[in-house]
Amino acid sequence: MIVILEPGIDKSGPDYTAVMDYLANLSGIQVRVHEETGAQQVLTELYLVGDTKGLKDVEISALPGVERVVRVSQEYRVLGRHKDDNRSSHFEYNGVTFSQNNLNIFAGLCAVDNPSHVEQMMKTLQDHGQVTTRMGAYKPRTSPYAFQGHGAECLPYVFELAGKYGIKVIAMEVTSDQHVHEIQQALEQTGHPTGVMLQIGTRNTQNFELLKAVGRQQEMPVLLKRGFGITLEESLNAAEYLASEGNRKVVFGLRGMKTNMGDPHRNFVDFAHVPVVKRLTRMPVCVDPSHSVGSREASPDGIMDVFHVTAQGIIAGANMVLVDFHPAPAKALVDGPQALLLSELPYFLEDCRIAREAYEARVKNMQRIRPA
Ligand code: PEP
Ligand code: MN
Numbered sequence: 001m002i003v004i005l006e007p008g009i010d011k012s013g014p015d016y017t018a019v020m021d022y023l024a025n026l027s028g029i030q031v032r033v034h035e036e037t038g039a040q041q042v043l044t045e046l047y048l049v050g051d052t053k054g055l056k057d058v059e060i061s062a063l064p065g066v067e068r069v070v071r072v073s074q075e076y077r078v079l080g081r082h083k084d085d086n087r088s089s090h091f092e093y094n095g096v097t098f099s100q101n102n103l104n105i106f107a108g109l110c111a112v113d114n115p116s117h118v119e120q121m122m123k124t125l126q127d128h129g130q131v132t133t134r135m136g137a138y139k140p141r142t143s144p145y146a147f148q149g150h151g152a153e154c155l156p157y158v159f160e161l162a163g164k165y166g167i168k169v170i171a172m173e174v175t176s177d178q179h180v181h182e183i184q185q186a187l188e189q190t191g192h193p194t195g196v197m198l199q200i201g202t203r204n205t206q207n208f209e210l211l212k213a214v215g216r217q218q219e220m221p222v223l224l225k226r227g228f229g230i231t232l233e234e235s236l237n238a239a240e241y242l243a244s245e246g247n248r249k250v251v252f253g254l255r256g257m258k259t260n261m262g263d264p265h266r267n268f269v270d271f272a273h274v275p276v277v278k279r280l281t282r283m284p285v286c287v288d289p290s291h292s293v294g295s296r297e298a299s300p301d302g303i304m305d306v307f308h309v310t311a312q313g314i315i316a317g318a319n320m321v322l323v324d325f326h327p328a329p330a331k332a333l334v335d336g337p338q339a340l341l342l343s344e345l346p347y348f349l350e351d352c353r354i355a356r357e358a359y360e361a362r363v364k365n366m367q368r369i370r371p372a
Contacts, residue, residue, distance in 0.1 A: 078243035121133065132169045295338055
C-alpha cells in the first residue's frame with residue numbers, strides 16, 4: 001500500500017506526526033518514506049510493507065495530511081502502474097524531461113576513445129540542436145583482452161567538452177559501485193558542466209548488489225537495459241530494485257534478445273515490448289537500435305536496418321533512443337561496424353521526427369474511438 005501525502009507537507013508539523021504515529025501503531029507493518037523533489041514542491045510517499053490486507057484504506061485516507069491511498073499489486077510496487085494510480089510517469093534531470101510522453105535521442109560514441117573524437121561528436125550534436133548523448137567510459141567486454149574503456153581517466157575531458165557544447169546528460173555504463181563514485185568525483189572536480197545517466201548494461205541486469213548501490217544514490221537517473229537472456233518480468237523486477245532502494249528516476253531500455261532466431265541481426269529486436277512496458281510500469285522506455293541490429297546493413301529501399309528498427313520503436317511510443325555514432329567508425333575501439341557517421345546524424349534525426357509524428361497521429365486517431 002502507498003500512502004500519498006499532501007504535496008509539500010511539513011515533516012515537522014502535526015499532520016505528518018499524526019500520520020506517522022498512526023502507522024507506527026500498526027503491527028507487522030514497516031514504513032518506508034520516499035521523497036521526490038520536484039521543480040515546485042517535495043512529494044512524500046509512504047510505502048507500507050508487510051501484511052497490508054487488513055488495513056483500512058478509508059481510515060488512512062481520512063488522516064490529516066493524507067492525499068490518497070493506493071493499493072498496489074505485488075508486482076513492481078514502486079515503478080508499476082496500479083489501479084487508480086495516477087502517480088507521474090516522468091522526471092526531470094539537469095533540465096531534461098524524461099517521460100512516457102516525450103522523446104529524447106542519445107546519439108554518441110559507444111566507447112570514448114580520444115578527446116578529438118569526443119569533441120567532434122559533441123560539436124556535431126550541438127550543431128543539430130541535441131543536448132543528450134551516450135559515451136561509454138567503462139566497457140564490459142566479452143574478452144578480457146579487449147579494450148575495457150578508458151575509465152575514470154577520460155571523465156574530466158568528457159565532462160568539460162560536454163559543458164563546452166551544451167550537452168546536459170550523458171548516458172554512461174557503470175559496472176561497479178566504484179564507477180559511480182568516480183563519476184560523482186569527476187563531476188564535482190569539473191564543476192558539474194553536465195549530468196550523467198548511469199547505465200546498467202544487459203550483462204548486469206541481475207547484478208543485484210550493483211542495482212542496490214546505484215539505486216541508493218538518488219541524484220543521477222538510471223538507464224536499465226533489459227537482460228538479453230531473461231524474461232521481461234525478471235528485467236522489470238531488476239528495475240524495481242533500483243526504485244526500492246530510493247531511486248525511481250529509471251528509464252527501461254530494450255536492446256534486443258540473445259538468440260539465433262534474430263539472425264542476421266546481432267540480437268532479436270524486441271521493440272514490440274515498448275507499449276507493454278509502458279502499460280505495466282510508469283517508466284519511460286528506451287530503444288537501442290545499434291546493439292539490437294549490430295551492423296550498417298540496408299534493405300533494398302535504401303534504409304539501414306538501424307534506421308528501420310529505430311522508427312519501429314518510436315512509432316510504437318519509445319521515449320528515448322540510444323544510438324552509436326562515430327566520426328571514424330573504422331578507428332572505433334568498440335562496435336565500429338554498427339556506428340552511424342556524423343554526416344548521417346541530421347537524416348537520422350529527421351527519420352526519428354517522421355516516426356514520432358506518425359506515433360502522435362496514431363494516438364490522436366485512437367482517441368477518437370477510445371477517449372483517454
Ligand atoms: C552499450 O550500450 O554500450 C552496451 C554495452 O549495451 P548492452 O549492455 O545493451 O550490450
Ligand atoms: Mn557497444
